[in-house]
Amino acid sequence: MSLHTSLAAHKVFQKCEELNQASLQGIWTPTHEDSYHKLDETITRAMLHAENQLKKAYTVKLSWSPKLKVAVQAYRFWRLSKGQLFL
Secondary structure, eight states: OOOHHHHHTTTTHHHHHHHHHHHHHTOHHHHHOOOOHHHHHHHHHHHHHHHHHHHHHHHHHHOOOOHHHHHHHHHHHHHHHHHHOOO
C-alpha cells in the first residue's frame, strides 16, 4: 500500500482541510487540538509503514555485486556533496 493510499484511507486530507478551516475561522478548540495530534500520529505511522515497505522491497529483491555497491555509494556521496556546495 502506498503512502497516498494509506492517507486517503484514513481520510487525512479531509481532516486536514477541516482543521485548516477551523483555524481560519478562528473557532479552534481543545477538541481540534486533540484531533490535530491524533492526525499527526496517523500520518507518522503511515509514513513509517511506507518507508519500511520500501526498505524491504529494495534490500530483498535486489542483490548487487560488491563493485556495483561501491559505485552506487560513490555516486550518492558525490551527488550529496554537490548539493551541499549550493547551501
